[in-house]
Amino acid sequence: MDKNIYKTDIGLEVHVELATRSKMFCSCAVVDTTTAPPNSSVCEVCSGMPGVLPVINRNAVELAMKAALALNCIVIETSFFARKNYFYPDLPKGYQISQYEYPLAVNGFILINTPKGEKSIRVRRAHLEEDTGKLTHVSKEGGTYSLVDLNRAGVPLLEIVSEPDMHSVEDVRAYSRKLRAILRWLGVSSGNMEKGTMRFEANLSMRPEGCEELGTRVEIKNLNSFRAMELAIIYQMDIQRTKLDKGEKVKQQTLGWSESQGKTIAQRSKEEANDYRYFPEPDLPPLVVENSWIEAVKVSMPELPDVRWVRYRDAYGFTGEDIERLLEDKSVSDYFEACLAAAPKLAPQRVANWLLTDLFAWLNQNGKSFMDMGLSPEAFIQLLAVVDDGTINQNTGKEVLAEMLASGKTAEAIIAEKGLKQVSDGSLITTLVAKAIEDNPGEVKSYLAGKETVANWLFGQVMRAAQGKANPQVVKEKLNRQLEGLKH
Numbered sequence: 001m002d003k004n005i006y007k008t009d010i011g012l013e014v015h016v017e018l019a020t021r022s023k024m025f026c027s028c029a030v031v032d033t034t035t036a037p038p039n040s041s042v043c044e045v046c047s048g049m050p051g052v053l054p055v056i057n058r059n060a061v062e063l064a065m066k067a068a069l070a071l072n073c074i075v076i077e078t079s080f081f082a083r084k085n086y087f088y089p090d091l092p093k094g095y096q097i098s099q100y101e102y103p104l105a106v107n108g109f110i111l112i113n114t115p116k117g118e119k120s121i122r123v124r125r126a127h128l129e130e131d132t133g134k135l136t137h138v139s140k141e142g143g144t145y146s147l148v149d150l151n152r153a154g155v156p157l158l159e160i161v162s163e164p165d166m167h168s169v170e171d172v173r174a175y176s177r178k179l180r181a182i183l184r185w186l187g188v189s190s191g192n193m194e195k196g197t198m199r200f201e202a203n204l205s206m207r208p209e210g211c212e213e214l215g216t217r218v219e220i221k222n223l224n225s226f227r228a229m230e231l232a233i234i235y236q237m238d239i240q241r242t243k244l245d246k247g248e249k250v251k252q253q254t255l256g257w258s259e260s261q262g263k264t265i266a267q268r269s270k271e272e273a274n275d276y277r278y279f280p281e282p283d284l285p286p287l288v289v290e291n292s293w294i295e296a297v298k299v300s301m302p303e304l305p306d307v308r309w310v311r312y313r314d315a316y317g318f319t320g321e322d323i324e325r326l327l328e329d330k331s332v333s334d335y336f337e338a339c340l341a342a343a344p345k346l347a348p349q350r351v352a353n354w355l356l357t358d359l360f361a362w363l364n365q366n367g368k369s370f371m372d373m374g375l376s377p378e379a380f381i382q383l384l385a386v387v388d389d390g391t392i393n394q395n396t397g398k399e400v401l402a403e404m405l406a407s408g409k410t411a412e413a414i415i416a417e418k419g420l421k422q423v424s425d426g427s428l429i430t431t432l433v434a435k436a437i438e439d440n441p442g443e444v445k446s447y448l449a450g451k452e453t454v455a456n457w458l459f460g461q462v463m464r465a466a467q468g469k470a471n472p473q474v475v476k477e478k479l480n481r482q483l484e485g486l487k488h
Ligand SMILES: [Zn+2]
Pocket: 023, 026, 027, 028, 041, 042, 043, 044, 045, 046, 047, 154
């Protein structure tokens, strides 16, 4: 029997915690919910007391705008907050303030690289909302109970919703990683999935190849790692394909991913939007972002990784692998930029090689992080400059770099302290070579008689006289020239 061919359509809803200092609608500090004592950063507003008023966090709006602009969205001048009503113990107000019909940003896209080439994934909308608290379900000594921690309640969230433009697990992988990279690059969010600052939900449906209409979709929640998301999608694709092959219908429902069981589990039948009884938030004015504000945010944004990628390739001729490593982390790329700015004469490829090879090797070997290494770009290029001008050779340079990283001293100080400077001063070496020839007439005679190895011995004499600090290349050249001269 012929197997049917299906097309899979996948969309992602991504919740990211914005990297603000305070919460979305109150002045409570945003704390690390995995380490802070429970309910230590809570006030009347975020705990849902009656008679209090929310105030919009300006910084949250700015970070959301940065993200929206980087995702090529249109930022809407006037957007509105709405109440999304539902009862849950981690939401004491009984509703979540979100944006519904009028989101902050719409109609963007992200370019992704997949094994099948570059693709554009449309971003339907990006809107602001607040996070809920956290529940911990405990089962102890026969009894069960739940603990409520409201530290996370009211933390600003940006929800980014894509169109169902992804058709494979590879697409999802590329989109989610690219999105995270952009948000981290901009400092919009830490994107730390282990701490829950970035969470994914996927919607997925399948249809026979060639069919225009999308199939019935399921939503998969609780996807807290890239791995969980990929496994859940592969699992659901399998289930749906089997059902469709048998002529069965896929039921529209909300599923959760169980890490331990390695399968999706039905949570509830899909709620409709009107289950939430959305209505405009009466306590907040419309969110107005004037054009001048949008422009100011645009100006404040750093060069985006896609733009830098092209520059590194076209202006410096770097390979894809070098570019990828430089752009993996904005702090590394910025460090590289600072090096080039401080030393325009150094070849960019040399700077990149020292950075990606020698510097990173030392950090790896010593279990140190780039952020805490304490070596400024200025100090780093000072070392590269003295290797470049022959003051010390490449190998000595590597030793000096290790010493700089370990001790925090400058290259200059280490070279002076350890007497590592090579003598490449022409006249001094000429004098030393002449002296070696003059002091060893017997050896010179046997050299002239054809005993070539004596040249090596004389070379050793000069290097010793220079206390090993002479540039060996220069010594070799001068010695050979003087010995050649004696032959005639
Ligand atoms: Zn608060």
